[in-house]
Amino acid sequence: xxxxxxxxxxxxxxxxxxxxxxxxxxxxxxxxxxxxxxxxxxxxxxxxxxxxxxxxxxxxxxxxxxxxxxxxxxxxxxxxxxxxxxxxxxxxxxxxxxxxxxxxxxxxxxxxxxxxxxxxxxxxxxxxxxxxxxxxxxxxxxxxxxxxxxxxxxxxxxxxxxxxxxxxxxxxxxxxxxxxxxxxxxxxxxxxxxxxxxxxxxxxxxxxxxxxxxxxxxxxxxxxxxxxxxxxxxxxxxxxxxxxxxxxxxxxxxxxxxxxxxxxxxxxxxxxxxxxxxxxxxxxxxxxxxxxx
Numbered sequence: 001x002x003x004x005x006x007x008x009x010x011x012x013x014x015x016x017x018x019x020x021x022x023x024x025x026x027x028x029x030x031x032x033x034x035x036x037x038x039x040x041x042x043x044x045x046x047x048x049x050x051x052x053x054x055x056x057x058x059x060x061x062x063x064x065x066x067x068x069x070x071x072x073x074x075x076x077x078x079x080x081x082x083x084x085x086x087x088x089x090x091x092x093x094x095x096x097x098x099x100x101x102x103x104x105x106x107x108x109x110x111x112x113x114x115x116x117x118x119x120x121x122x123x124x125x126x127x128x129x130x131x132x133x134x135x136x137x138x139x140x141x142x143x144x145x146x147x148x149x150x151x152x153x154x155x156x157x158x159x160x161x162x163x164x165x166x167x168x169x170x171x172x173x174x175x176x177x178x179x180x181x182x183x184x185x186x187x188x189x190x191x192x193x194x195x196x197x198x199x200x201x202x203x204x205x206x207x208x209x210x211x212x213x214x215x216x217x218x219x220x221x222x223x224x225x226x227x228x229x230x231x232x233x234x235x236x237x238x239x240x241x242x243x244x245x246x247x248x249x250x251x252x253x254x255x256x257x258x259x260x261x262x263x264x265x266x267x268x269x270x271x272x273x274x275x276x277x278x279x280x281x282x283x284x285x286x287x288x289x290x291x292x293x
Contacts, residue, residue, distance in 0.1 A: 007072040008107065010038035010083040016108040026099040027090045036086035044078035094138055102131045148213055151203070155215055155222055158199060162192040162229050169236050178244045186240050193233040200226055 014020050020032045029035055046054070054060050068077050084104055091097040165188045172182045203210060203226075204217045214222040 006067055006077060006080055008104070009076065009080060012108055013104060013106075014038075019103060019106060019108060023087070023100065023103050026096060026103060027087065029090070036083060036090075039079055039082045039086070041075045041079055044075075044082040046078065095135075098131070098134060098138060144209065148209070148215075151206075151210075152213070152215055152222065155199065155203075155226060158192070158196060159225060159229055162189075162196060162233060165189050165192055166229070166233055166236055169240060173236065173239050173243060176243060178240075182240065183244075186237060186244075189233050189237055193230060193237065196226055196230045196233070200230070 013023070014032065014035065017032070020035065023035060024030070024032060027035075054064065064077070068074050072080070087100050087104065088097055091100060165185055169182070169185045169189050172179075172185060200217070200223070203215055203223060207217050210216040210220065214220045215226075217223050
């Protein structure tokens with residue numbers, strides 16, 4: 001938090017018509033009279049949890065110590081923060097909150113003697129550059145979130161396609177069929193196995209961006225499903241190849257010893273029992289490409 005946010009009194013901001021009006025505009029409040037009133041000092045006593053949270057962090061404790069009591073008393077510091085939290089609770093998104101933070105960090109114009117002292121001695125310069133940098137950081141975080149959501153959506157889509165073809169190939173193997181359809185489904189499974197492999201390699205190259213996400217190569221649950229599906233495709237393709245090579249005993253051994261049960265072929269979902277009924281249909285590579293267009 002910028003230092004001025006903690007030491008400029010609420011009354012100083014509310015009495016500046018220009019600043020207060022901008023605050024109303026940012027918060028979609030009809031008039032200055034509808035802005036939260038500054039709290040009474042006695043209502044701003046910190047709870048034991050807040051005190052423990054503050055003292056547990058050297059950075060937070062050092063920030064407060066740099067201001068109290070040199071520039072503001074402990075009582076006024078708490079009032080200033082409480083009033084700003086009232087305003088922050090009215091915000092609906094991060095952009096709105098950043099605008100409000102900038103406004104409540106702005107010294108009124110003209111400055112009184114106390115304000116001149118504050119501006120001279122502490123706080124980040126209240127310039128367009130300072131707040132523009134914060135907005136750029138926010139924008140980068142949003143772009144990263146959007147990129148991550150897109151990657152997750154891609155992984156889920158590829159898992160669904162691979163699962164459908166894998167199940168159909170499993171059914172053909174259980175019937176010991178090596179027909180033209182079976183060969184086509186096998187080729188489709190090979191395509192999806194290769195595609196999942198490339199997708200895993202791409203995610204590993206972006207590992208730093210994926211930390212703590214469900215597609216993190218180290219411990220992400222969705223990435224683990226990618227690995228599992230790729231292994232299942234490998235096993236089933238080997239079983240079908242054995243069946244096609246006219247070696248039924250080898251194929252039967254592979255199917256019985258290596259292939260997981262049918263339920264494990266489906267990618268994990270968060271749905272309930274209603275998702276158990278699935279219609280499986282072969283999705284050939286070229287059909288999927290046309291759909292993506």
